[in-house]
Amino acid sequence: MRTPYDHSDEVELIFPISARMLVRGSSKRRPANAISRHRDISDSRKVRQLNRIVAQFSYRLTIGQDRSSDDLIRIHVALVPTITTEVRQREKEIQIICRNVFGARPVLS
Numbered sequence: 001m002r003t004p005y006d007h008s009d010e011v012e013l014i015f016p017i018s019a020r021m022l023v024r025g026s027s028k029r030r031p032a033n034a035i036s037r038h039r040d041i042s043d044s045r046k047v048r049q050l051n052r053i054v055a056q057f058s059y060r061l062t063i064g065q066d067r068s069s070d071d072l073i074r075i076h077v078a079l080v081p082t083i084t085t086e087v088r089q090r091e092k093e094i095q096i097i098c099r100n101v102f103g104a105r106p107v108l109s
Contacts, residue, residue, distance in 0.1 A: 004057065004081035005100040014053055019065030022050065048072075057081055059105070080105045 011027040041047055055062065055072040059080050062073055079102040088095040 002053075002056070002102075003100065004102060014050060014057075016054055016063075022054075024050075052076075056102070078105075079103060082106055 013023065013025040015023040017023060041050075051069050052072055055069060056076045058073070058076070062069070081100060082103045082105070084099050084101050084103065086097045086099075088097065
């Protein structure tokens, strides 16, 4: 299961630019200063997987060329990346534990 913003392993950036283009990067890419390359993806399953990740991390708004991703958005609309905090007291020490999780969209002022 994917955990939002977990920086202990691979960090991946997926940033949509348009309906047909996105920027994608990974902390596993070596060397770190490698020149970016342009690549077309013809595998429709890979495109669907990337669209699913984008829908999962969309907080309030998604923009599309058409309505073909509405089902993905509906699946992920209820849970958004958010932070949970837990306060624990152990003897004389207070611990505040913050975690990134997929949870209900908080109401913001």
